[in-house]
Amino acid sequence: MKYKEVYLDNGATTKTDSKVLEVMKPWFCKNYGNSSSLHKKGIHSKETLEKSRSIIAKRINALPEEIIFTTGGSESNNLAIKGVAQIHKTGHIITSKIEHPSVIETCKFLRKQGFEITFLDVNKDGFINLKQLENSITKRTILVTIMHANNEIGTIQPIEKIGKLCKEKQVLFHTDAVQSFTKEKIDVKKANIDLMSLSAHKIHGPKGVGALYKKKSVNIEKQIHGGHQEQNLRAGTENIAGIVGFTKAVQLAKEEHIKKMTELRDMLISNIQQEIPDTKLNGSREKRLCNNVNISFKYVEGEGVLIHLDLKGIAVSTGSACSSQNLKPSHVLMAIGLRHDIAHGSLRFTLSRFTTKKDIDYVVKNLKEIIKNLRKISPLQKNYKYSVGVKDKSYW
Amino acid sequence: MYSKEVMKHFQEPHNMGEIKNPDGIGKVGNPMCGDLMEVYIKVKKNIITDIKVKTFGCVAAIATSSMITDLAKGKSLEEAKKITRDQVAKSLKGLPKIKMHCSNLAAEGLYKAIENYQKKTK
Ligand SMILES: Cc1ncc(COP(=O)(O)O)c(C=O)c1O
Numbered sequence: 001m002k003y004k005e006v007y008l009d010n011g012a013t014t015k016t017d018s019k020v021l022e023v024m025k026p027w028f029c030k031n032y033g034n035s036s037s038l039h040k041k042g043i044h045s046k047e048t049l050e051k052s053r054s055i056i057a058k059r060i061n062a063l064p065e066e067i068i069f070t071t072g073g074s075e076s077n078n079l080a081i082k083g084v085a086q087i088h089k090t091g092h093i094i095t096s097k098i099e100h101p102s103v104i105e106t107c108k109f110l111r112k113q114g115f116e117i118t119f120l121d122v123n124k125d126g127f128i129n130l131k132q133l134e135n136s137i138t139k140r141t142i143l144v145t146i147m148h149a150n151n152e153i154g155t156i157q158p159i160e161k162i163g164k165l166c167k168e169k170q171v172l173f174h175t176d177a178v179q180s181f182t183k184e185k186i187d188v189k190k191a192n193i194d195l196m197s198l199s200a201h202k203i204h205g206p207k208g209v210g211a212l213y214k215k216k217s218v219n220i221e222k223q224i225h226g227g228h229q230e231q232n233l234r235a236g237t238e239n240i241a242g243i244v245g246f247t248k249a250v251q252l253a254k255e256e257h258i259k260k261m262t263e264l265r266d267m268l269i270s271n272i273q274q275e276i277p278d279t280k281l282n283g284s285r286e287k288r289l290c291n292n293v294n295i296s297f298k299y300v301e302g303e304g305v306l307i308h309l310d311l312k313g314i315a316v317s318t319g320s321a322c323s324s325q326n327l328k329p330s331h332v333l334m335a336i337g338l339r340h341d342i343a344h345g346s347l348r349f350t351l352s353r354f355t356t357k358k359d360i361d362y363v364v365k366n367l368k369e370i371i372k373n374l375r376k377i378s379p380l381q382k383n384y385k386y387s388v389g390v391k392d393k394s395y396w
Numbered sequence: 397m398y399s400k401e402v403m404k405h406f407q408e409p410h411n412m413g414e415i416k417n418p419d420g421i422g423k424v425g426n427p428m429c430g431d432l433m434e435v436y437i438k439v440k441k442n443i444i445t446d447i448k449v450k451t452f453g454c455v456a457a458i459a460t461s462s463m464i465t466d467l468a469k470g471k472s473l474e475e476a477k478k479i480t481r482d483q484v485a486k487s488l489k490g491l492p493k494i495k496m497h498c499s500n501l502a503a504e505g506l507y508k509a510i511e512n513y514q515k516k517t518k
Contacts, residue, residue, distance in 0.1 A: 299452065300452070301431070301452055301453050301454050301457070303454035303455055304406070304453070304454055304455055304457075304458060307398075307403075307406065307455050308407075311407070320454065321429040321430055322429050322431070322453065322454030322455075322456075322457070323454070325494065327428050327429045327494065327497075329430075340430045341430060341452070344430050344452075376412070376413070377409065377412040377413065377449075377450055377451055377458070378450060378451065378452045379423075379432055379433070379434040379450035379451070379452055380432065380452050386432075
């Protein structure tokens with residue numbers, strides 16, 4: 001059989017759309033001006049930079065000057081959270097247990113600096129509890145940072161409700177929208193969002209570029225000192241090629257892609273559930289990112305499945321402890337209360353607009369075979385008692 | 397990340413499954429990562445004549461399970477007990493550092509199966 005390549009790890013990163021690459025090309029050897037320069041090349045860069053800013057701002061109903069270009073999601077999260085913290089100098093920050101490491105680690109860093117941090121629990125589907133959030137807000141609270149869509153299990157938080165609550169309580173609201181951007185409609189005004197992180201490489205743009213939306217009235221401390229670029233909030237000569245690519249990627253992302261990905265996602269879920277016994281869908285069935293499928297295959301371990309799939313040309317990811325550098329299962333799967341052995345058998349399939357029905361069929365066919373074979377050699381089976389006393393040090 | 401030898405054993409592991417009426421069983425779990433292994437042995441005149449293993453674990457866990465059966469089969473109980481995790485890893489042309497505990501699990505599973513047999517026959 002012909003070797004097929006099926007990439008279902010778009011939550012990790014996506015292929016750069018060739019149309020994106022095309023518009024980036026002139027910005028290396030031809031239009032290489034520094035946007036701060038006063039000559040023609042500089043002005044050309046400046047104009048392009050500002051045009052890009054407007055296009056991205058419009059997509060989320062923001063003003064152009066509310067967009068700060070960065071190197072990606074991680075930097076945007078750092079800039080938002082540390083930026084707010086340093087303006088206030090002291091106080092309380094509320095986040096959740098399922099955030100991306102660039103949020104969790106930043107909060108843990110601030111905790112060491114004397115800030116008080118609350119990590120909100122999530123329920124079995126990965127939702128925070130709005131009542132718990134409301135009860136956690138105190139006079140000292142300076143920021144609530146809750147992600148829009150989770151990168152592992154795809155659960156989409158009710159950001160409009162969170163935004164409304166934060167507005168009522170007069171605390172700032174930051175959301176990490178790296179995974180949801182262009183896959184969910186986002187209106188920063190309607191949702192009362194003060195700060196929002198975006199990244200290009202999750203939407204078929206280049207790696208190493210992203211943005212932070214910051215509401216005009218919100219003050220943050222800059223994190224990279226130097227020149228006066230980006231409203232004097234982020235020093236460094238702008239990555240025009242990257243920004244042009246990011247902008248093109250945003251323009252290429254269409255609503256019809258959401259519909260297509262949703263259909264294929266649902267097909268993948270139902271075909272797996274029909275073809276393979278003893279599985280568990282992780283994350284919400286209803287409020288779920290259009291390209292995310294996260295399923296635990298009981299009695300088997302995820303890394304083994306991943307490598308078998310890889311040998312068939314299929315790229316996915318897993319939350320198994322075996323595949324992580326610290327031998328702990330994913331903190332997200334632990335936060336939704338998965339038993340260790342169920343987390344062990346989790347696989348994440350993340351689709352893109354380039355995914356086809358044929359890809360899905362190929363994956364399910366191979367997966368069925370692989371799971372069957374691995375189950376044959378597993379000591380676990382229905383109704384077993386899993387008795388390994390796994391030492392779980394808390395992550396948060 | 398994995399050596400060719402590891403991949404070979406992972407893709408087609410040797411002696412997988414269980415033995416009906418085994419002479420010894422060793423069940424071990426890894427409290428670090430949650431992997432599980434069950435080792436079954438048949439013993440005749442102090443020699444391991446048959447060995448089978450069941451594994452719930454990663455590529456390294458499966459490969460080391462397979463390797464331990466190769467190393468133990470045909471050996472006397474005393475010899476088999478001396479198989480170390482380093483020997484398992486070396487026979488697999490190396491394991492990533494973070495996966496060394498997997499080879500520990502395999503050696504421990506074998507050891508426990510032998511102990512189980514020796515206790516029964518004492
Ligand atoms: C939810 C979320 N936030 C932040 C990031 C980090 O983005 P970047 O890779 O652009 O730094 C990622 C991607 O890994 C992500 O999935």
